[in-house]
Amino acid sequence: MNPRWRISRILGCVLSVISWLISASVAIGVEPKSEVVVLFSSDTGLPATEAIRRGFRAVLHPNDDNGPDLYEEYLDAARFPGPAHLKAMASLLEAKYSGRPVDVVVALGPTALEFARQRKEKLFPGAKLVFAGIREERAGKLILPPDSFGIVSKLDPVETLKLALDLQPKARQGFIITGSASFDKSWEAIARTKLASFEPRLSLTFLAGLPLESVLERVSALPPDSIVIHLSMFEDGTGRTFVPREVAGKIASAANAPVYSVYDTYIGQGIVGGYMDTFDAVGLAVGSLVQKILAGEQPTGGAIREAETHKFVVDWRQMARWTLNAANLPQGTEIRFREPSVWDQYKSYILAFTAVLLLQSALLILGEIRSRKLAGQLAGESKERMEMAVTSADIGLWNWNAKSDTVWTSERCKELLMLDGRASLTRDEFIDRLRAPDRPLALKRMADALASGVPCIAEYPIDLPDGSERWILSRALAKGGYKDKGPRDHILGVVMDITERKRNEDAIRESEERYRVLAETASDAIITIDRKSVILFANPAAEKIFGHAVSEMLGNDLTMLMPDYLRRVHQVSVDRYLGNGERHISWEGVELPGLHKDGSLIPLELSFAEYISDGERRFTGIVRNVSDRKRAEEELRESEERYRNVVETQSELICRYRPDTTLTFVNDAYCRYFNRSRRDLVGAKWVDLIPQPARAAVLRHMKSIIAHAHTVSYEHEVQRPDGTVGWQHWTDRVILDADGGVVEIQGVGRDLTELRQAESEAVRHRQELAHLTRVSVVGALSGALAHELNQPLTAILSNAQAAVRLISRDPVDAVEIGQILQDIVDDDKRAGHVIQHLRSLLKKDSAIRTRIQVNDLITVSLAICHSDLILKGVPVSQRLAADLPEIDADPVQIQQVLLNLIMNACEAMNGKPAKDRLLLIKSERRDALLRISVVDSGDGIPAEAIKELYQPFFTTKSLGLGLGLPICKWIIEAHGGRLAAKNNSGGGATFFIELPIAEEQRHDRPVSDSVFG
Structure with a gap:
């Protein structure tokens, strides 16, 4: 085997194993993400x-x-x-x-x-x-x-208001804006608590829970030197929901005063600024905290720590809009949207440009000494340097040669005027960049400059491709030949972008126009004077208040509008203030008389402030004619006096109290009722006069009155001076403040104790009458009841005699004797039931309600009347619905009504043949009611008697008292039901009993008709 090949295989295996190990280690080290x-x-x-x-x-x-x-x-x-x-x-x-x-x-x-x-x-x-x-x-x-x-987060309205006062030291009024959502209301509560310390230095008005349109209307016409703090508006007074940042933009656009807040998301929407958390920084802090927790680290600084993300933040553009001095900003304030000045942006370029100019001057002097040729060469170099310098300084250059009608422009000039890239233009092509109405004037100015040699300065608007405009400042000077000794044949010019300056000027003009419109349309007089009290300005309202024409007031002394005694001290007070700053009177909301042109005195309310204009100290005041208010105050005092006289002479109890039930006023009748002095009662809580068991219900009722701000009547118990419990009826009316909050509640009450006692006595009499009626029913059924008792007693006697005979036999039949004894027990129980029902009807106990089955009650009642019905020959038919729910009722009283109706039905059929008599008892459910119907086949109810049927002592019977049906009606109505009657179409009459089903057994069912409509 080739050794090199073998080595390659070994290396390959090693690399594979290493790769597998690395992969395995990585796989083993992978943990699931948090x-x-x-x-x-x-x-x-x-x-x-x-x-x-x-x-x-x-x-x-x-x-x-x-x-x-x-x-x-x-x-x-x-x-x-x-x-x-x-x-x-x-x-x-x-x-x-x-x-x-x-x-x-x-x-x-x-x-x-x-x-x-x-x-x-x-x-x-x-x-x-x-x-x-x-x-x-x-x-x-x-x-x-x-x-x-x-x-x-530290979202602090206090620091924000301090910032506003630093920027607006002359501010006298503050307006705090919140919405009606629960979050908005929590902000309102915090602001009311924390900002209270600024009064009376600053008069605070809360625009809380108003419709957004009302807020915008209010902030568009605020008094001078006002501060607006917008906290939160997720929901306005109409229930509409908003994004608070968008609301901030609308408020800032509408307001005629600077707007501040505690949220940095409002920056850029038109607010000036505030002391605020930056939400991006809060997010970073939260992310870092979560990161530490996931890494298993214990966060430092405790479980709850304050974010280090709050600081003062302002919008530089709004500072400029409201001419607020940046020198008054706290150290470390973050300034956003700050546009650096030309010097800040181009300081180095301007210095370089200046150096170039100085160098150019030196070179020109040197060139003059050497030669014109060298001067020309240096002039060319100087031109290049000049172009570099002015380009750096954001200035455009142009040069028109009148002889050749060519215009040279620098690159910056081309950019500012939106020119194409050609090296030179004709004069007309150069002028065409201006708007058509401006071109003739521009040509005339160039001609005048050539003729006179006087520098020409002009401002022109340029239309941009996006539809906006750019304002250009042009400075031009006509020149001659070398050393400007020849005839003027060219014009040198510079152009600058002054768009931002024009916008600021427009904003100032708009502000001045708003002030002019405000001054001319204001109902209050606005008067400006100098340090010698000479009137410099007066608006039309001053003419209406004082009777002098504006032209008559201008240039005259302010004392012309004062009575004599004020004239003598006015200028002395002004001089003292100018000398040492000491004020003789308040400058805010002071009331003084003014002098009308006809010599009459006018009650006035004055507020004024000092400002500097062109280095001169001046004073502007707002003067309000308060004649109507004074008249209204006097009428109010008279009305209150009349009211007090009326209230004190009333026999009814009258009081006023705060939402926490603290009494602020009580009349004499109230004091007499509780046998306590007015000093003892005013400042005390009337809920303490309520017995302890009844207080919770009364306090719940009070919360409902305050929550819904309406007038209601109700009754409650009171602890009387003699220790007994009385009853009172009260009608309470809420008194609201300007913001719709409940300030006080006025109550008018009367004693119901005697009425309640009379009602209790009437109920007792009715119960006694009902008992007597039951006794009379039992008396009427005495024969039938005797028969009902006689039957089981006779059976008991017979069975007992039979048992005696059986016992004497031998052997004794124990089984038969057992059956006889069981019959005796059953008959005894039967007799016992009759006696028990009889006792329940005769007892004089208070009504005790329990759960009962209507069908069982009907069965028992028919059992009691069983013998009587047989004796009178009245057959009975029953149509009782199955599975009827129970009712809450007194079984004795309901049985009394059933027995009365059954007996009346039997009497109504006395004149009918036996075959035509029928008593029908029905039970059924009707929605949330159970209905019992007692139907007879008699002659019916006479038409003239239908309306009088339930009147006491009205009867159609020869021997009747006329109390049975009225008592029945009272019993049924006391159970929350109704009793009614109608004639049947086939003859006879039907009486209906309708009783409410026990509460927890009610179920939704289709609506059915009721005889009660």
């Missing part, structure tokens, strides 16, 4: 959601091949609030992840955290919990399962 489930509180459309998702994916999935398996689930709680949706999501996730070894669950946002906290062990058993997107205020209240780690 699994991470990420729960988002919202949907995929929220910018904050996408930012956080971007951040943690950048850490956990730097490429598609590495990292754990990520599963993302969106709870969408903002659009689908409520436990039903979350329960459905839990069922879906349980089915989806059942049996999967999830290592980490990431909950982003409060809803996701609460969802995971309650269901983690069921949905993701053994998984560690990581959470983020939780405010630090909420973190302290969390009760978390073991193996939970979180990053809390």
Whole structure:
């Protein structure tokens, strides 16, 4: 064998074995990927959601091949609030992840955290919990399962408001915007608590839970020097849902004051900035935390730690829009969208250009000394350097030679004017880049420049291919020959892009126009004065308030609008302020009288501020005529006095109280009822006057009143001064604030104790009457009952005598004697049942309800009447439905009604031949009711008696009292049922009893007709 071939085979085998070993080791070392489930509180459309998702994916999935398996689930709680949706999501996730070894669950946002906290062990058993997107205020209240780690965010409206005040030190009013979703309301509560310390330095107004259109309308007409803080609006007052970032853009566009926030996703939508967490950074922090946990490391900083991602962030464009001074920004503020100045961008080029110019000057001087030839050579070189310098400085050059009608342009000039690449153009071709209306003026300016030699400066718009425009500044100067000594035959020019400057100028003009429109349309007077109190500006509203024409006020002293005593102190106060800054009066919302042109005094409310214009100190004030308000206040005082007089003289109890039941007002009648002074009652909680067992029901009722903000009437027990329990009837009406919140509740009440006692007495009398009626029924059935008792007693006697005879025989027949004794027992039980039913009818106990079968009750009642029916010759037919549900009722009272109706039916058939008599008893179900029908074949009910049938003491019987049917009706209605009667088409009458089925036995059934409609 060839040795070389053998060596090759050996090497091949070795390589194969090595390859197999490597593959095996790799296969053995492969571990299953970790699994991470990420729960988002919202949907995929929220910018904050996408930012956080971007951040943690950048850490956990730097490429598609590495990292754990990520599963993302969106709870969408903002659009689908409520436990039903979350329960459905839990069922879906349980089915989806059942049996999967999830290592980490990431909950982003409060809803996701609460969802995971309650269901983690069921949905993701053994998984560690990581959470983020939780405010630090909420973190302290969390009760978390073991193996939970979180990053809390500091979304601080306090620091944001401090930033706003640093940028707007003259601001006096703040407007806080939140929506009506539960998340929005939590922000409102935090802001109300944390920002309260800024008052009275800053008057705060909360635009909370309003329709978005109302918010936009409010922020478009805010007072001067206002601050707007937009926190969150997932839902507005009409129930519409939004993406808060989009709402921020609408608010910033509509507002006439700077808007701030705590969310960095709002940056770029028109807000100035704020103290905020960057959601991308939060995502990176979450990703790093999950990465450590999956690697088996213990996270540092504790289970819950504060994110180090918050800082001040501002939008440079909005700073410029509102002319806010960047020098007032806190150190370390992140400035976004900052556009560097020409100096910042081209500092090195400008310096180089300057150096080139200096070098050029030196070369020109040197060239003048040497020779014109050398000067020409150097001039050519200088031209090249000039082109390089101006190109670096973003300036375009052009040169028109009038003799040859050629225009040379630099590359930058071609770019700015959108020229083609030709080396030279004619003048007309050069001018054609301008808009048609501007071309004649441009040609005239060039001609004038050649004729006069005066520099020409002009601004022109250029249309761009995309439909937008670019503004160009052109500076041109006509020149002659060498050393400019010959006739002017060419024009040198530079062009610059001034589009951004024009936009800023347009914005300033729009702002000034808005101010002008605001001033001219405002209902309040706006007046500006200088340091000597000379009126420099007054709007039309000032003319309406003071009666002077605007032309009469301009140039005159402000004191012309003041009464004498204010004139004497006004200028002294102004001079003192200008000298040492001491204010004589408040500058915000001060009330002073003004002087009308006709000499009358006007009540005014003034707010004014100082500003600098052209280096001069000036003062602008807003003056409001509060005559109507003063008149309304006076009328309100008079109305309140009249109200108090009326209230104090009322016999009814009147009070006002806060939502927590703390009394704020009680009238004399209220004090007399509880035998306590007004001082003792005001400040106390009226719920303490309710007996303890009744308080829970009353408090539930109170919550309903506050939640629905409506007027309601209700009754409840009270503890009377003598220790007894009384009853009161109250009608409560809620009093709302401007935002629709419940401020107080006013109640008007009256004592119902005597009425309740009378009702109880009436019930007692009815029960006694019902008992007497039962006694009378038993009396009427006495003969039949005697017969019913006589039968079993006779049978017992006969059987006992037979047993005596059998015992005397020999041998004794034990079997037959046993049968006789069993008959005696049965007859005894039969007699006992009759006596028991008789006792139940005669007993005078309180009604006791129990579950009963209607058919059993009918059977027992017919058994009691059995003998009476036979004696009266009335056959009975029964149509009792099977499997009827039970009812909750007092069996004695229902039996009393049945016996009464059966006896009435028998009496109604007395005049009929025996063959025509028939008593029919039916039972059936009608929806949630059971119906018992008692049908007779008598003469029916007279038409005139139908309406009077249930009136007490009305009867169609010669010896009747007229109380049987009224008592029956009262019994049935007390059981929640109804009693009715009708004449049969074939003769006779039918009485119907309808009683409700026991609650838990009701089932959905087709609707059927009822005699009660």
